[in-house]
Amino acid sequence: MGAPAILAEDVYREELARIGAEDGRVVCVEALPRGARHPFETAHPDRFFQLGSVEGAMVSMVEGLVTAGFRVFVCGLGTDLGAARLPRLTLAYLQAGASVVVPDTHVDPTELLRTPRVRIAAPCGVQEIRAVVRSAARSVRPYHIRIGAGAPADVAADWVGVGDGAGDGGIPSVVWDVVEDAWHHEDAGVCMISVGEDGTRLALAARERSTGPAHAHLVYLDDSHLAAAAGELARRYDRFVVLGGHQGPDGVQKRLSRLMLGCDVLVVSLSGELAADVDQVLSTVKGLRQ
Numbered sequence: 001m002g003a004p005a006i007l008a009e010d011v012y013r014e015e016l017a018r019i020g021a022e023d024g025r026v027v028c029v030e031a032l033p034r035g036a037r038h039p040f041e042t043a044h045p046d047r048f049f050q051l052g053s054v055e056g057a058m059v060s061m062v063e064g065l066v067t068a069g070f071r072v073f074v075c076g077l078g079t080d081l082g083a084a085r086l087p088r089l090t091l092a093y094l095q096a097g098a099s100v101v102v103p104d105t106h107v108d109p110t111e112l113l114r115t116p117r118v119r120i121a122a123p124c125g126v127q128e129i130r131a132v133v134r135s136a137a138r139s140v141r142p143y144h145i146r147i148g149a150g151a152p153a154d155v156a157a158d159w160v161g162v163g164d165g166a167g168d169g170g171i172p173s174v175v176w177d178v179v180e181d182a183w184h185h186e187d188a189g190v191c192m193i194s195v196g197e198d199g200t201r202l203a204l205a206a207r208e209r210s211t212g213p214a215h216a217h218l219v220y221l222d223d224s225h226l227a228a229a230a231g232e233l234a235r236r237y238d239r240f241v242v243l244g245g246h247q248g249p250d251g252v253q254k255r256l257s258r259l260m261l262g263c264d265v266l267v268v269s270l271s272g273e274l275a276a277d278v279d280q281v282l283s284t285v286k287g288l289r290q
Contacts, residue, residue, distance in 0.1 A: 008129060008147040008197070009075075009103050013039055015130045016073055019137045020044045026137055027065055029058070029098070031076035051076060055085075059092045066097035071137050075101040087111065090144070094118050099136045099143040110250040112144055113223060119143045120222040122196040122245070128219055131171055148197035173228035177207070177215035190288050191216055191237040192281065195252050198270055199244020205274055206281045213241070213285050221245070221252060230259035239264045239288040241281060264288060 017039040020026045024047075028040040031051035041048040051058060051074070065072050074093045077086055077100065087107045093100050094115050112120055119141050123132040129147060136143035190213035194203040203215045214237065218229055233240065233256075240263060242253040253267040266288070268281050 006126070007150060009149075011126050011129045012075065012101055012133055012145075012147060015133045016040050016137075017043045019134060020047060023071065023137060025069060025071045027070045027072045029062060029072060029074045055089055055092075059089075059096055062093055062098045063096035072098040073101060073133075073136070074098050075103075077102055091115060094142045094144060097142050099145065101133075101145045101147060103147050103149050107144070108248065108250075109221070109246050110248070113250055115142075117141045118222065119220065119225075121220050122146045123219055124148075124194075124197045124200040124217065128171065132219065135171075146196065150197075171219050173218075173220065173225050174232045175217040175219060177203070177217060189237055190214070190239045190241070190285050191233065192285070193218060193233070193240055193242045193252070193256070195221065195242065195245035197244075199242075202243045202268075202270065202274065202277050202281060205278050206285075209278055210282055210285075218252065223255075226252070226255055227259060230256055234260045234263055238262070240266065241284050241288070242267045243281065244270070 016026065016028055020028070020040055020043060026044075027047045027049070028038065028044075029049045029051055030038055030040075038048060047070075049061070062072050062074065077090055077093075086102075090100050090102060090107050091111055094112075109120070112118055119136070119139070121132045121136075121143060123129045123145065132143070132145055136145065192203045192206065192213055192215045194200040194215065194217045200217060203217070207215055216229075216233060218226070220226075240256065240260075242256065242265065245252040247253065247267060247269065251267075253265055257263075257265040266284055268277070268284055270277050271280075
C-alpha cells in the first residue's frame with residue numbers, strides 16, 4: 001500500500017508552522033478534532049491557542065493580538081459549530097483582523113465583500129495553498145482562505161507566475177492552463193473558468209476529454225482581483241463557463257457577468273459525479289460554439 005494522500009488541511013498547518021519559525025509575529029488559533037495535534041503547537045506552543053467555546057472572549061483576544069502587531073490565523077472553524085454560527089464567527093474574526101482558513105465550507109460572498117480590506121482566496125493544490133498562506137502572513141490585510149476537505153487537486157507547477165499581473169504570493173489574477181496554442185483549437189473563443197478544488201478537478205477532467213476549450217483558473221476572488229481577471233479574460237475570449245464557487249448573486253459567475261458586459265458567462269452546477277459533470281461541461285461548451 002502507498003502512503004496516504006496528504007490533506008489540504010495538513011498542507012496549511014505544516015506551512016504555517018514553517019512560517020512561524022521564520023516570523024515570530026505569526027500566531028495560530030485553531031479548533032482541533034479530539035486527539036489531533038497541530039504541528040504549529042508542537043513547534044511554537046507559546047503562540048498556539050486552542051479555540052474555546054466562549055466565542056466573544058476569543059474574538060476579543062484575537063483583536064488584541066492583531067492590534068499588538070501579530071499575524072493571527074484562525075482555522076478549524078466548523079469542527080463543532082452549527083451552520084448558522086459558522087458564518088457569523090468567521091466574519092467576526094475577519095473583522096477583528098485575523099486571517100481565517102475555512103475547510104470546505106461556504107460563507108455568503110455578499111457578507112465577505114462587505115467586510116473591509118478582506119482578501120478572498122480559494123487556492124487549489126499544495127503549491128497554491130502554501131503561496132496564499134505565505135502571502136497572508138506577510139500582509140496587514142485579513143484573508144479568507146477556503147481549502148478543500150480532502151487531498152488537494154494539484155495543478156501544473158508552472159501555473160503560478162504565468163500570465164499577466166502576478167500579484168499576491170506570485171499568483172496572477174488569472175492562472176492559465178496550457179498557454180501554448182491556447183487560442184488555436186476548435187473551441188477558440190470559449191474558456192472554462194475554474195474556482196476551488198472541485199471546479200478545478202472538473203476543468204482538468206474536461207480537458208482530458210477534449211483539446212478545448214481553454215482553461216483559466218482563479219485563486220483570488222475579492223473585487224480588486226476579480227476586476228483585473230475580468231479585464232484579462234475579456235481581452236482573449238467572449239464566451240465562458242464557470243466551474244465551482246458560490247452561485248448566489250455575488251458569486252463569481254454573476255460578478256464576472258456584470259464586469260464583462262457583452263460576453264456570455266454561464267455556470268455549470270456540479271452534481272458530484274465527475275463523469276456526468278464532464279459531460280455537462282462539454283455539452284455547455286458545444287452550445288456556446290454554435
